[in-house]
Amino acid sequence: MQRSYSPSVRRRRLSAQLRRYREQRKLTAAKAGAALGWPQQKISKIESGEQKRLPAAELDKLLDLYEVSGEVEREALHECARLAKERGWWSKYKSAFPGGLPDFEAEASAIRTYEAQVVPGLLQTPDYAAEVFRAYRLLPEGEIAKLVEARMARQGILNKVDPPDFVAVIDEAALLRKVGSAEVMRTQLRHLKHMASRHNVDLHVLPFAAGAHAATSGSFTLMEFPDPLDASLAYVDTPTSTLYLEEEEEVREFASMMSRTQSDALSPIRSLSLIDKIIESSIEE
Template sequence: MAAPYSPTVRRRRLSAELRRLRAECKMTLLEAAKKAGMGKSNLSKIEQAESKTVPAATLDKLLDLYEVDDPETRSAMHELSKLAGQKGWWSQYKDLLPQILADFEAEACALRTYEAQVLPGLLQTPEYADAIFRANRVRDDDEIAQRVAARVTRQGILKRANPPTYQAIIDEATLRRIVGSPEIMGAQLQHLARMAARPNVDIYVLPFSAGAHPATEGSFVIMDFPDRRDSSIAYLENPVTSMYLEEDHQIRMFNDMFGGAQGCSMTPAQSLTFIEGILKTTEE
């Protein structure tokens, strides 16, 4: 029977991690359940976030089975399980569990984002992303290459069959800031125009002329999910941590911010014309 309550961020995260670990070990649900000494239905409920908690002993069996030996990662998984019933999570584990945002993006049926400083990650070209990472003082070329590859992989959700709807409000300053070089920025604007032509993507340019607007406090992403029992998630990020919010009053606040900023923005058609106009200036 389906869970009569919405899985929290922590519980969904724990379930996704356990599914991923089992898949990496190339085990079926039945094989993993047998080896862990538990019923297939019980493991299925854990992996589908239908169990409110996962007993510590059960989690240890699964982590042992999946050969998770790193103490910090195991500790993070136990923290997820222990606090699974609580909402509103300051994630301290984004380096240990880096797939958090990508997994939620992949599950979402709709994404709405406001970006004030750089273009949204799902709309960046590899060269633009490379320049952003270097500006953020990532110096190791291999690490930069890995980050760029991960970002490009995330972008696949917008081109898959039955993609999520994607609405992006982009501040005019973001479009006018030359990132990398004029050539890189020109290619980025061309890519942005191509993405804006996709039926599931709407881009709204928030012009300087809008003045003060409801989203002046910073960038954010709102993710909605196809199962109405799953609460929407608002995502914010800074250099040291990530924040996932899902309380009703928090989501209402971000919905209001997005709607207010959208009302101050150009329409998608006007925005595309505006982007093409900036592109012409970069080519002159």
């Protein structure tokens, strides 16, 4: 199976390493730019990842300035720059992923999410996903079908040979809220049980009995990466924008929220038992 490289992760890694090299040489962005005859803004855009393409000749100029002489080290950065230019499978679903979430999920080693209102997107069935999109706003059925197709394609990360560890904490309200018909919900709940049986998926239900909890502010996702150069990310989705938070203190706060919320949630076994009860009660209605 061909590995899904993430252009955004590679660009982020390259930018972070170039910034480290500059700081090791005790150069400001202005001085580095002046030495190369570039405006300071160009250095800043490269280090922030805002400049999406970094030509090999420009990368060599930076590495020469920072006195990076190791052949293996230089080639690794050139490979990173080449991969950062590639387009992932999700590029054809650009309207479905305006924030580029699959860019990061593609190379994450661990994904942890808390979902308050609906089943997490990585665990949704096609029919459930379609109903969620219909409820969000009035859309042509053709557009809904494409959004569902994109969401199902995104779920492929859990089917990889070496998939990320996925921990989902789902509020009990999301399981009791009927999305679509009763049959759509039963199928969705049975699908949750199926996914929870996978070695890389841990499912926890946060029961109403837990009362107030650490994540009362809303849903969020945390992603960790195998390369130590790739810092963890917190992701928050809103109706008008997507936010990626990577400052160490911010990520630490979200990680603390996740840990405390997971502690308040039911164990995987008790979570499956509760899902069974919800399925049974829906059949009796």
